[in-house]
Amino acid sequence: MTKPLSIYRIAFKNLQRKKARSTLTLIGIGLSAWVLTSLFGFNQGYETALNKDIDNMGFQVLLTAKGCPYEAATLMLKGGTGLRYMPESVISDVVRYPGIEKVTPMLMQAVFDPNKGESGGISAYLGVDPASYPQLKAFLSFEQGSWFTDPLGYQAVMGYEAAELEQREIGDKILIPEKNIEFTVVGVLKRSGTQDDGTIFIPIRTLQKEFGQQGKVTALGIKVSKTANIIELENKLYDLPDVQVVSMAQVRETIMSLVSTAKVMVISIALIAILIAILGVINTILMSVFERFQEIGILKSMGAMPADVFRMVWTETVILCLLGGMLGVGLAFGLAKITDFLIRRLLPYAPTGSLVQVNLPLALLILVIVLGIGLISGLYPAWWAARVRPLESIRSEGD
């Protein structure tokens, strides 16, 4: 007694009959799945990498007392004068605003050093909170040493250029001549390409104490949550008395618009890829059904029901799509690094980190999408095959 053939085996055998066409269709689906996986992986990776870059920006809003110079170069231009202060209690007012993720207080102080140059010069020091500042500037890394070990200590962390100019290494001393106090260098930062390179950091409490500015700050660095409306928040911050808001939102907004643009691009290309895949599959299966017109008629005359024929053709499509999907996902996994490299070369601005993130959830998602494509694409050819009339198809022999 022969074992009856299952519908799946028939479908599989049908695909094997035209090996070249089935292989080409498989490759086509595989390529589409690869493109889809890489696109979604890029979307995922690009967004993650850009978000990381935003995090690395540290704070995006700087709140200072009205009229206070907010960076060292301006302070130097003003001859170290013109510093304005805010009470430290402003922190509790600021954190109440929605959308604020982290706040760090800063105190800038400048002293006249009579032995800098022929007629003296200004040295600036930035008091920072050892608990919150390093968190906000997580991208800063150290050439030597680390951040302060004692929040009340007489320790200094120097930016790369400051250390280079002053020829300081960890363990060396720096002196604030006007105050006659020494600090031990505990860390030298790596070059960051920002104004931090030229900054000398001191624990804020120590600086407040030595300069008699207890309870006062010159600036607050504010990190805004990714979902917050930064412009709206800035406008609200102006409600605080005697403050100025220095916005660095433009860079953040540019990055976020890059993310949005990338998303639109990815979705558009993905839709095109899906459309091409659907048309390709319909074409292949329909051609195969047309070729088997008489065969389908014979099957029906032997007792196959329209539902059986429908299921057989639909199964062929699903098998093709699943195998193609697996091929594509495999390609995406295997070639992720090359894709990353190529995209990086093409993009005018590529964030740090992996640009193409292909992982298991994404692979499963792509397989589901490709399976969906198979089910949709197979509908029409299967419906067409199910409608074949046995007499008509047999009569067409020799046409």
Add this chain to the structure above:
Amino acid sequence: MRKTMRKAGSEVLALIICLGASCWLLWAAVGCELNDPDRDVRRFFPESTGYKTMYASVKQQGGEPRLARIQIRLGDTFKGLYETIDTPYSMYQILRGTEIIGYIHGVNQKGQYGGIQVFLALDRQGLIRHFYFQKVTNRSAKLLRDPAFAAQFVGLSLQDFDQYDVNAGSAKPGSRVAAIRNPAPDAEFDFRAALRATKKNLILCDIFLLGDIPGK
């Protein structure tokens, strides 16, 4: 107002980015330049009518073999970020009309509390006309910057420093270098640093400006 401030903020950020980018380009080791060359040249060479700035590095002029020779002459190895083979040295050739009447050259040196910058004004024979601390951070910096201290260097040349041991801080007894007195005993570190910087400065001037005589 707010818009203006926001715009200003963006401009500042752009400026910071540009400055950052320029810093990146100037990745090489830090050099030593006069803060105000016009003023300083007039001060050290009142008879001058102009000056020409020249740049050189050991890497460009002789590379490793020359660096080795410099270190032998100095009696010490080059250390830190400010003493590398690619440190760009700025040299000022002082002119009266078209005639070269002297040179000014400065070097960086590690001090007790920060970087020290020692400038020497030399005549055409390599004799020190002026010794100048452009930068020094020390509690006794006033004494080190006193003209009386600088005057002790006037008339000295590289030959006088040949026997000076930069590591031990000792000179040949009875030599002119041995006669240089530290005006601030608590600033011994910076005093020795100044002498080392002077010797290094004279060696570099000899190489770059006066003609490095083999066997010297």
